Amino acid sequence: MTKFSILILGSASASPTLARNPSAQLININEQYYLVDCGEGTQNRLREHKIKFQRLNHIFISHLHGDHYLGLLGLLQTMSLLGRTLPLNLYGPKQLKEIVDMNLAYSHSTLKYLLIFHETQTNESVVLFENEHISVSTIILDHRVPCTGFLFKEKPKPRKINPAAIKRFEIPKYAMDNLRKGLDFCFTDTNKVIKNELLTLTPDECYSYAYCSDTKFNERIVSQIKDIHILYHEATFMDRDVKRAEATYHSTAKQAATIAKQANAKLLIIGHFSNRYKDLNLLLDEAKSIFANTQLALEDTVFEMP
């Protein structure tokens, strides 16, 4: 069973408070860590969860509003001070590199590891990273500054060997790799063919997670995240503040739920809450009125697939 979990490190919008931290999430897919956004204080949030910084190889920054990246420089420098030598991949708007470079230059500092910068684009979705198990692509959002979400998607998994059938049909071991790929088996001496579906079982589901950090309500998002397993969608405001949401390029809880419904998501998690709301259940209830399977992306919550 594949591990695929999302740890919420921050749920606040705009400014941190003592109760809520700015945006940051740690995605764990098969014990590979991916950090998504990095608001001020994220390095200490990671420490609280005893996450070894050196296990982070990919950091994704959605956009250049302070609550999404002001913890990045501190984290990069701490990794260097802790002796990191492995390259680190950083994904974000091109100006992020300028910001990092300027800060390092003025502090007369260099990182002890290679920082590989990958520029994100906001005109079309592109694959930022892939390995044999997953791909990570951008989601085009609609915010006041260039901003992308991130789509984590597992690749199709191999079919599972059915041990009982293998025994019954006396299939030799060398055939297993091809069976996992979905190929039929043919006995070389008799040319007898055994259909793959008689020998294998349906593979595990391919999970997917979409992170939509900051965006106004925009239905163009839906097609990019169709049938998503878990959708994180910002829900900065309540319905009564929908005009403010529109003006500031943010969403209401109902709008987030509408996107989840249209995308046929299995679970919606909402976050990036305005500090004006003390009782977040009001936002949750509004979202649930449209999309029942909604949860709050509160600090320290872990969401696991399935």
Add this chain to the structure above:
Amino acid sequence: MTKFSILILGSASASPTLARNPSAQLININEQYYLVDCGEGTQNRLREHKIKFQRLNHIFISHLHGDHYLGLLGLLQTMSLLGRTLPLNLYGPKQLKEIVDMNLAYSHSTLKYLLIFHETQTNESVVLFENEHISVSTIILDHRVPCTGFLFKEKPKPRKINPAAIKRFEIPKYAMDNLRKGLDFCFTDTNKVIKNELLTLTPDECYSYAYCSDTKFNERIVSQIKDIHILYHEATFMDRDVKRAEATYHSTAKQAATIAKQANAKLLIIGHFSNRYKDLNLLLDEAKSIFANTQLALEDTVFEMP
């Protein structure tokens, strides 16, 4: 009695940990606040102490190493979001302004208040700010990047009226201001002069505080802080790591104490401790072996004059 206190918000060097925050101190002189350095997370440290951000009108940044300024941008933006309209004075190396401007530009943000930037110089000490009560000047330090400390100095205080003497000599009320300034009193009808020292008492002491953030041992500091009341001097390392201190332009606890002794300080507080030391009393003991009246600048400690 004048209030003059120093609240320690961070004692760590280099990287924050869960126990120690990066450099930041809040100086309170007559209920006017001055923030000195602003490491990551400082806005939350201020919140913990229930400090109203809007009462901060002067922020001093000693140099551009991340542990001394990475909390600045978040704090500036939070002040704006909270509706600040009063101008804010920011003092620091000239590149600090570039960093602030670049971050604001790329986030398509403007502050809702005027940010008045004052560039610090590292070739000679200059007065950065003064009002009727105090002056704040730079202290020339010796670090790997341009770095200044800050000297907070009360101005000479008025002499105190001696009510019993005023009554005895029947001095009219209009003369009080001149008496406080140290002038003698002359009866206009008789031309009889009463010496000021018969009518007034010695003024309160003028307190001073020196903040020496990051510096290698350098005796040139001594003349800049002679007879200081409270000296904060970094003490990143223990004596056994003196070579490392030298190489990284930092000081040992003993070196900090030597500066305090030569400067004839009344109290030394040491901070900016390397994370390698778990027991800070070892640093304290080393400092005390040279300058007895030393204390640790631990988080949340308040040092008050006298």
